[in-house]
Amino acid sequence: MEEPDTEPPLVVVPGADPSARQLCFAWGPAEVLVCETRFGRAGGSRSRSRSMSRALTGSVADTGEGAPGSSRVFVVRRDQDIYIQTLRKLFNESHGIFMGLQRSEEELAGKSRKAQLVQVSKNYRSVIRACMEDMHQAAVSTRDPALQGQYSTQVSILSAMELIWNLCEILFVEAAAAGPLLLRLLDWVRLHVCDVDSMVREVLSSENPSKHKLFWNVVDVFVLQGRMDEARHLLSKEVAANPTSMNMYKILDDLMKKMPMPSLGNTQTLTELELKWQHWHEECQRFLQDGTFASNPHMESICKILVGDEDAILEKKELMTTWYHFLVTRLLYSHPTVKPMELRFYAQSSMDLFLGGESSPEPLDMILMAAFEFEMHQVIKECSIVLSNWWFVAHLTDLLDHCKLLQSHNLYFGSNMREFLLLEYASGLFSHHSLWQLGVDYFDHCPEFGRVYLELHIERIPLNTEQKALKVLRICEQRQMHEQVRSICKIMAMKALRNNRLGSALSWSIRAKDAAFATLISDRFLKDYCERGCFSDLDLIDNLGPSMLLSDRLTFLGKYREFHRLYGEKRFPEAARLLLTLMTAHIAPCSFWMTLLTDALPLLEQKEIIFSAEQTYELMRCLEDLTAGNSSDPSSAPFQEDDVETTKVEMLRLALARNLARVIVKEGTVEGS
Amino acid sequence: QVSVINTVDTSHEDMIHDAQMDYYGTRLATCSSDRSVKIFDVRNGGQILIADLRGHEGPVWQVAWAHPMYGNILASCSYDRKVIIWKEDNGTWEKTYEYTGHDSSVNSVCWAPHDYGLILACGSSDGAISLLSYTGDGQWEVKKISNAHTIGCNAVSWAPAVVPGSLIEQPSGQKPNYVKRFASGGCDNLVKIWKEEDSQWKEEQKLEAHSDWVRDVAWAPSIGLPTSTIASCSQDGRVFIWTCDDASGNSWSPKLLHKFNDVVWHVSWSITANILAVSGGDNKVTLWKESVDGLWACISDVNKGQGGVSAVTEGQQNEQ
Numbered sequence: 001m002e003e004p005d006t007e008p009p010l011v012v013v014p015g016a017d018p019s020a021r022q023l024c025f026a027w028g029p030a031e032v033l034v035c036e037t038r039f040g041r042a043g044g045s046r047s048r049s050r051s052m053s054r055a056l057t058g059s060v061a062d063t064g065e066g067a068p069g070s071s072r073v074f075v076v077r078r079d080q081d082i083y084i085q086t087l088r089k090l091f092n093e094s095h096g097i098f099m100g101l102q103r104s105e106e107e108l109a110g111k112s113r114k115a116q117l118v119q120v121s122k123n124y125r126s127v128i129r130a131c132m133e134d135m136h137q138a139a140v141s142t143r144d145p146a147l148q149g150q151y152s153t154q155v156s157i158l159s160a161m162e163l164i165w166n167l168c169e170i171l172f173v174e175a176a177a178a179g180p181l182l183l184r185l186l187d188w189v190r191l192h193v194c195d196v197d198s199m200v201r202e203v204l205s206s207e208n209p210s211k212h213k214l215f216w217n218v219v220d221v222f223v224l225q226g227r228m229d230e231a232r233h234l235l236s237k238e239v240a241a242n243p244t245s246m247n248m249y250k251i252l253d254d255l256m257k258k259m260p261m262p263s264l265g266n267t268q269t270l271t272e273l274e275l276k277w278q279h280w281h282e283e284c285q286r287f288l289q290d291g292t293f294a295s296n297p298h299m300e301s302i303c304k305i306l307v308g309d310e311d312a313i314l315e316k317k318e319l320m321t322t323w324y325h326f327l328v329t330r331l332l333y334s335h336p337t338v339k340p341m342e343l344r345f346y347a348q349s350s351m352d353l354f355l356g357g358e359s360s361p362e363p364l365d366m367i368l369m370a371a372f373e374f375e376m377h378q379v380i381k382e383c384s385i386v387l388s389n390w391w392f393v394a395h396l397t398d399l400l401d402h403c404k405l406l407q408s409h410n411l412y413f414g415s416n417m418r419e420f421l422l423l424e425y426a427s428g429l430f431s432h433h434s435l436w437q438l439g440v441d442y443f444d445h446c447p448e449f450g451r452v453y454l455e456l457h458i459e460r461i462p463l464n465t466e467q468k469a470l471k472v473l474r475i476c477e478q479r480q481m482h483e484q485v486r487s488i489c490k491i492m493a494m495k496a497l498r499n500n501r502l503g504s505a506l507s508w509s510i511r512a513k514d515a516a517f518a519t520l521i522s523d524r525f526l527k528d529y530c531e532r533g534c535f536s537d538l539d540l541i542d543n544l545g546p547s548m549l550l551s552d553r554l555t556f557l558g559k560y561r562e563f564h565r566l567y568g569e570k571r572f573p574e575a576a577r578l579l580l581t582l583m584t585a586h587i588a589p590c591s592f593w594m595t596l597l598t599d600a601l602p603l604l605e606q607k608e609i610i611f612s613a614e615q616t617y618e619l620m621r622c623l624e625d626l627t628a629g630n631s632s633d634p635s636s637a638p639f640q641e642d643d644v645e646t647t648k649v650e651m652l653r654l655a656l657a658r659n660l661a662r663v664i665v666k667e668g669t670v671e672g673s
Numbered sequence: 674q675v676s677v678i679n680t681v682d683t684s685h686e687d688m689i690h691d692a693q694m695d696y697y698g699t700r701l702a703t704c705s706s707d708r709s710v711k712i713f714d715v716r717n718g719g720q721i722l723i724a725d726l727r728g729h730e731g732p733v734w735q736v737a738w739a740h741p742m743y744g745n746i747l748a749s750c751s752y753d754r755k756v757i758i759w760k761e762d763n764g765t766w767e768k769t770y771e772y773t774g775h776d777s778s779v780n781s782v783c784w785a786p787h788d789y790g791l792i793l794a795c796g797s798s799d800g801a802i803s804l805l806s807y808t809g810d811g812q813w814e815v816k817k818i819s820n821a822h823t824i825g826c827n828a829v830s831w832a833p834a835v836v837p838g839s840l841i842e843q844p845s846g847q848k849p850n851y852v853k854r855f856a857s858g859g860c861d862n863l864v865k866i867w868k869e870e871d872s873q874w875k876e877e878q879k880l881e882a883h884s885d886w887v888r889d890v891a892w893a894p895s896i897g898l899p900t901s902t903i904a905s906c907s908q909d910g911r912v913f914i915w916t917c918d919d920a921s922g923n924s925w926s927p928k929l930l931h932k933f934n935d936v937v938w939h940v941s942w943s944i945t946a947n948i949l950a951v952s953g954g955d956n957k958v959t960l961w962k963e964s965v966d967g968l969w970a971c972i973s974d975v976n977k978g979q980g981g982v983s984a985v986t987e988g989q990q991n992e993q
Contacts, residue, residue, distance in 0.1 A: 025950050025958040027943050028694035031678065032950075033701070034958065035692050073692045073703055075679035075715060427945060452897040456945050462697035487787065490742035498744060498763070 028075070029460040030431030035073040081389040082432045084154070086138055090131045091429070094395055095438045097123045101402060102445050114174070117403055121169040124395060125162055132158040160364050161392050163192050167371050168379065168396060171340065173403055178339040179262035179270055185328045186226050195321045196221050210238040216298045221319050223302055224329045228256045231302075245296055252299055255284055255306060262336055270337050277336060281307060308334035314353060323354035324368055340374070347372035376400060380417065390425035394442075397421050419446045423453055430457040440475055455484055463492060466504075486512050493517055502528070503537030506554075510544075515551040522553040526560075530595060535561060556587045563599070572610045576603050580615055583622045593626050594645075597652055604655040609663050616660045623652055681713055681720040687732075695738045695745075702747050704733035710749045710759070712766065724766035728757050734780055740787035743807075748793050750779035756795045756805070758813075770813050775799050780827050785853065786834035794855055796826035802857055802867070804874065818867065818874050822859025827888055830903070831855040833895040856903050858887030864905045864915070866925075882927045885909035889939045893946040904930070904949055906937035912951055930961060 026033040081087050101120050108116060132155055139151035170176050170184040196217075203209050203218045215238070222231035232253050239249040260276040268276075284307045287293070293300035304312035313320075313329055320326050327350035331338050338346065347369055351361060361369070363386045370378035383393045400406055401418040422442050429439035439457070443450040458476065463469040469492050476484040489512030496505035502524055509517040529535055541561045548558040559582055566575035579600055582588040588596055600619060603610050611619065627649055683689065687706035694701055694715075700723070701713045710726040710733055731752035739746035745761035746769075756779050760769040777799035785792035791807035802821040806814045832854040853869040854877070864887055866878035885908035893902040903915040903925075912930040917923070930949070939952040949961045 022938070023952060023958045024689065024692060025939065025941065025952050026691075026693050027941055027950065028698040029696070029944060030698055031694070033692045033694060035689050035703075037689050071683045071685040071689060071705075073681045073683055073689065073701065074677045075681065075701070077676055077678045423945075449896055452895075453945055456894060456896070460697060460944065462699055483788075487740075487742055494742055494744050498761075 031075050031077040033073055034076050077431075081391065082429060082435055086135050086151070086154070087131060088435075089134065090127060091391065091435055091438060093127045093130075094124060094391070095441065097127065098395060098398065098445075099441055101399065114403075117399065118169065118174050120402075121165070121173045121399060124399070125165055125169070128158055128162045128165065132162070157387070159192075161387070164364075164367055164371070164379070164383065165392075165396060166192070167368060168400070171343075171371055171374065172376065172400055172405055176340070178337050179273065180264055181340060182262050182328075182331060182336050182338060183264060186332065189325050189328045190225050190227070193225075193321055193325050196319060208241075209234065210241045217319060219298070219302070220305075220316050223256075223305055224313070224316060224320055224325070226261075226329075226332050228259060232256050245299070248293055248296055248299055251287060251292060252303065255280070255287070255303070259306070260336075274337050305329075306333060310353065317354065320354075323351045323365065326350050326354045327372075344373040376405060377417070380421075384421075390421055390428060394421040394425035419448055419450075422446050423449060426450075427453065427457065430460070436461060437471075444479075451479070451481075454479070455481055459484060459487060463488065463495075466492070486514070488512075490514055490517065493521075497521065497524075503540045506537070507540060510547045510550055510554075513550065518551040519553040522551065522557040525557055526553075526592065535564075552587065553589070556582065556589065556592070559587060560592075560596075567603075572603060572606065572608070576600075576610045576615065579603070580611075580618055584618060590626070593622060594648070597623055597626070598648060601652065601655055604659045609659065609666055611659055611663065613660065613663045613667055616656055616663060620653075620656050620660075623649070623656070679715055679718045679720065681715060683711055683713070684722075685709065685711065690732065691735045693736050693738060696741050700738075700745075702736045702738065704736045704749055704751075706732035708733060708751070708753075710736060710747070710757075712747065724759075724761075726757075726759055726766060726768075728768050728771070729753050729755060731778075734778070735782055737782045737784050737793075739784045739791060739793075742787055743791050746791070748782045748784065750782045750795055752778040754779060754797070756782060756793070756803070758793070758805075769811065770805075772803065772805055772813070772815065774803055774815060774817065775801060777825070780825070781829050783829045783831055783855070785831045785855070788834040789851060789853055794829040794831065794857075796821070796829040796857055796859075798825035800825055800859070802826055802829060802874075816874060821857055821865065821867075821876075822861045822863065824860035826857050826859045827886065828858040828890045829855055830857075830890045830892045832892045832901065835895055856890045856892050856905075858890040858905055858907075860886045862887060862907070862909075864890055864903065866903075878923075878925060880905070880915055880925055880927065882913050883907040883909050883911060888937065891940045891942055891949075893942045893949075894944060896946055902946070904940040904942065906940045906951060908936050910935060910937060912937055912940060914949075931959075 022037055024033075024035045024037040082091065097120060104116060104120075135151050135155045135158060139148050139155060142148050142151065166188055170181070170188060174184070176184045199214055200218050200221060203212045203214050206212050209215055209218075215234070219231055219234050219238075222228070222234065235249060235253060239245055258280055260273055260280055262273060284303060288300070288303050288307060293303050301312055301315070305316075308330065310330065313326065313333070317326075320329065324347075327347055330350060331346060335342075335346070351365065351369060355361065363382065367379055367382045367386070370382060380393050380397055383396075384390070387393070397406065397418050398421075401416075406417055423446055426439040426442035426446075429442070430436045436457075440454060443454040443457075446453070458472060458481075461468070461472055463472065469488060473485060473488055476488065489508050493505045493508035493512060493514065494517075496502075496508060497520075502521060506518065506521045506525070509521060525535065525537075525541070535541060538561070541558060542565070544554070544558045548555045559578065563575055563578045563582070566572075566578060579596060583593055583596055597619070600611075681701060681703075683703050683705075685703065685705035685707050689703055689705045692701060692703045699714065699716050701715045701720075702710060703713075704710045708727065708729045708731060710724075710729070711722060712724040712726070714721040714723050726749075729749065729751040733749050733751040735750050737748045739748070745766075747759045747766075748756060749759070750756045754773060754775045754777060756772040756775075757768055758770040758772075759766050761767075772795070775795070775797040777797055779795050779797045781796040783794050785794065793805045795803045795805070797803070800820050800822050802818040804816045804818075806816070808814050834851055854866060856864060856866050858864050862881070862883045862885060864880040864883075865876055866880070867874050868877040869875075880903075883905065887905055887907045889906050891904045893904070895901075899918065901917045904912060905915065906912045910933045912933070913927040914930050915925045915927050917925045930951070933951075933953045935953055937951060937953050939950075941950050942948070943950070947962060951959050951961065953959065
């Protein structure tokens with residue numbers, strides 16, 4: 001079998017007793033369960049013949065008794081970033097950007113599409129920066145040192161993410177060409193190498209900058225970062241204080257002013273720039289060789305930097321702080337027209353020269369290197385390993401995919417890199433009580449497995465409140481996830497029933513189209529009616545409409561209620577007809593016939609005759625069927641012969657007979673005679 | 674990095690054999706050699722004992738939660754040869770059914786996919802597998818497969834419900850024609866697949882690869898692919914991943930995940946079936962994930978330690 005190329009990382013469960021033998025493990029929907037146990041005595045003792053039991057634990061006690069282990073169960077969860085409150089904004093806002101990107105116009109081609117994608121990239125980055133700000137504020141304002149440490153760590157992680165994303169934006173999304181490429185990289189360095197900022201501020205704000213001991217450091221910083229105007233401005237202050245170096249200054253200032261730089265507009269071609277730059281470079285070289293700056297080491301070193309002298313630049317290591325700053329400075333002063341594909345050579349050598357074998361590259365360095373080498377997959381892979389969440393790689397990969405940069409790299413699940421990462425990210429969101437809603441949208445945009453992952457995850461969302469259940473339901477209905485809809489409705493119906501909320505249970509089971517459950521609940525309603533003499537949840541039953549047909553019992557419930565309504569509205573003939581139909585059409589269960597017949601009593605006793613002769617005969621037949629035990633329902637209990645029942649039957653028979661007598665007379669009488 | 678977000682002190686007086694979260698992760702059920710089954714409410718990091726269920730007369734080996742649409746129902750099985758089904762009614766947990774049809778310890782219980790109804794499979798040391806189906810009104814129907822595994826059956830696991838072929842919604846009230854299957858592992862070193870045909874359970878497949886007792890089987894949840902996957906682990910220290918590519922379920926091929934140095938006791942799949950957890954005798958739980966080229970890689974070892982938390986630097990492209 002495959003041997004992993006690295007040892008799998010060991011995850012230690014804090015607090016568990018290391019002397020216990022084994023770990024029992026179970027998956028929860030979001031967390032996992034780990035508890036100490038001892039296998040072996042279970043298995044060994046399970047066999048019928050004890051001689052075959054495996055004495056793994058050296059004990060043959062077959063009841064599993066023995067030294068008790070710990071009685072603790074650990075609920076373990078990966079430290080997911082979704083639980084960090086301050087990152088909430090990151091997830092919510094990036095979700096908005098993600099959705100916007102999915103829906104964006106694919107029809108825009110060429111430059112406008114590219115501009116659009118670059119804007120999306122910038123939006124993502126600004127969200128990261130906003131989060132960094134918040135996190136920084138939180139770190140500053142908290143008094144708890146542990147929290148402060150946490151926040152600070154988060155800030156540096158976010159900062160690294162933005163650094164990487166920015167570089168990817170320059171190289172991949174914008175795909176800056178030779179010329180603008182260098183300008184972008186300069187911006188990138190200026191934005192991200194901030195260690196020198198405080199020093200710069202200090203010097204500039206001092207009364208006499210040129211007297212400040214760090215003055216020349218700041219000038220160097222400006223030169224290294226290609227900030228010529230600022231450097232020249234500072235130098236002018238220096239020469240004002242020391243007029244003796246006026247001549248040198250004039251020459252240096254002139255060189256710096258004339259330095260050819262790539263431009264963003266198309267005002268010059270690359271060849272033109274290269275030519276100009278060659279001339280300028282040679283001119284700088286001449287001045288240096290002539291010893292023009294020999295008496296002022298500071299200015300001399302600046303000129304050396306201008307001609308791209310590696311050693312001179314490397315001397316200023318502390319001011320650059322990183323190898324990629326060194327890289328960009330090198331390029332600025334030796335090869336400003338560098339092409340994207342040439343970056344890799346310079347990158348590797350820059351890192352080697354800068355680190356000089358003293359320190360080894362960190363993960364961040366490797367990621368940036370992979371980017372300079374245009375190994376997008378490598379960038380994504382390294383980021384996946386180093387970062388503790390899928391957020392970064394999922395969104396970046398999605399963007400790169402929209403730039404049509406990732407060839408379909410077929411994976412077993414997730415069918416391509418983009419989908420794989422989005423599935424992982426979205427799955428993680430589902431363990432959060434409110435972020436899961438974002439997850440739904442992400443799954444929607446995973447064409448291969450998104451739907452099934454959604455089905456599996458959405459079922460596990462605890463339906464704590466009716467409101468939440470309705471929300472989940474709406475999501476399932478919108479996506480025609482009928483199985484999940486039914487399942488959720490059934491769960492809610494069962495819950496309602498357990499809490500004796502019959503009306504709620506009924507409406508949920510109707511929504512679930514669960515006939516069996518509807519029957520069960522209708523029976524409960526009817527039972528309640530028999531016990532209390534009135535219905536609960538009248539509104540619901542009155543407005544059943546066609547859903548009444550879901551189950552026979554439910555139909556009966558609805559119709560029976562209708563009977564009561566008609567009676568209440570004194571529409572006796574209609575009520576009578578309905579009552580009879582309920583029995584003759586066998587809508588009513590036989591167990592209820594007695595009740596129905598008893599309900600007929602008041603109708604029979606009315607002054608007005610309500611039941612016709614035929615109807616009365618029908619009623620009598622029903623009564624006889626019931627008492628004779630000849631009902632067509634085989635499951636009904638045989639008719640009970642007890643005092644109360646017998647009295648009832650007597651009364652009914654009397655009432656029916658009386659009614660029959662009256663109705664025969666009435667029907668026999670000719671009108672008007 | 675992981676955090677222990679809750680340490681539930683179960684106060685069991687003896688070894689805990691199984692702990693299971695309910696569907697939503699809000700409740701925890703544990704069972705122990707002290708013959709009791711306990712249920713805790715673990716929401717928001719709390720641990721409130723909801724029930725201490727007594728009824729078994731021997732160590733309780735496993736517990737299993739039924740799907741919430743049937744209410745709060747828990748099954749437990751024990752050395753005392755009994756399977757007990759507990760149900761929550763009006764806030765209290767009570768025994769709702771007790772099955773004593775086995776002649777020997779019942780080792781494993783597993784609820785079927787909710788689509789089939791409320792059905793529990795039980796595997797016992799007497800070699801038989803029982804299937805208890807709820808028929809309504811507190812009644813359970815029993816079907817028994819005798820001699821499913823010679824010497825004893827150690828594990829049962831249901832296949833996910835997949836309606837063959839049909840993607841059309843069935844008219845309400847009509848049950849689609851599910852083909853019910855489950856897998857079992859036994860002391861005859863075999864993994865067997867059972868299929869229901871004409872209301873009878875028949876042995877459909879015999880999967881041979883282990884050289885010692887099969888301790889656990891786990892059928893992976895379905896993610897819509899036509900393949901089926903089963904994990905099995907054994908006394909012989911091996912864990913196999915069995916896959917079947919065709920819908921008819923005829924050709925299963927094993928792939929050795931790893932050979933461990935000790936007995937492997939349990940295997941279980943995560944919800945979306947992309948991670949397999951393997952509990953070995955060597956003090957660890959290892960997590961495995963299938964990588965790009967169809968090979969399985971171990972992505973982390975979950976271990977116990979002296980209290981410190983070591984940083985997890987995820988190995989390879991796949992991370993937990």
